[in-house]
Amino acid sequence: MLSPQSLQQIDTELAKYPADQRRSAIMGALRIAQTEKGWLSAETIEYVADYVGIAPAAAYEIATFYNMYDLAPVGKYKLTVCTNLPCALRGGVNAADYLKQKLGIGFGETTSDGLYTLVEGECMGACGDAPVVLVNNHKMCSFMTEEAIEAKLAELR
Numbered sequence: 001m002l003s004p005q006s007l008q009q010i011d012t013e014l015a016k017y018p019a020d021q022r023r024s025a026i027m028g029a030l031r032i033a034q035t036e037k038g039w040l041s042a043e044t045i046e047y048v049a050d051y052v053g054i055a056p057a058a059a060y061e062i063a064t065f066y067n068m069y070d071l072a073p074v075g076k077y078k079l080t081v082c083t084n085l086p087c088a089l090r091g092g093v094n095a096a097d098y099l100k101q102k103l104g105i106g107f108g109e110t111t112s113d114g115l116y117t118l119v120e121g122e123c124m125g126a127c128g129d130a131p132v133v134l135v136n137n138h139k140m141c142s143f144m145t146e147e148a149i150e151a152k153l154a155e156l157r
């Protein structure tokens with residue numbers, strides 16, 4: 001279900017915790033599984049729960065609570081725009097609107113070519129860098145003016 005490389009990474013996560021606290025590795029394990037699969041299907045969540053040694057329901061609780069986990073297929077690039085108040089006051093909503101207009105999609109949608117998914121995000125702790133866009137849950141892009149968005153989209157294409 002997961003590659004030997006991913007299982008090895010999950011083993012590394014598991015090794016960070018005492019044997020009776022394996023459940024603490026579930027967030028990292030789900031992240032690793034999502035990186036390999038692109039999103040988390042029910043089968044993948046249950047497989048990871050079984051591998052970590054927790055009940056599937058406990059893994060679902062985590063996967064459905066945090067918005068970095070994708071429970072449906074997403075585009076090659078998932079762009080998460082923070083629109084919480086501090087960012088909104090510094091152009092976050094404008095950046096989101098620009099991306100919507102540029103890509104022709106709304107929040108929660110994917111472009112027809114499968115390249116981009118747009119997501120409305122919560123505070124990422126980078127309010128001072130607003131507007132911010134997170135690419136594929138890992139790469140933070142700061143000060144995303146319309147010009148910066150254009151440059152980022154050109155870079156990703």
Ligand code: FES
Nearest residue numbers: 082087123124127
């Ligand atoms: S409010 Fe957007 S990063 Fe904090």
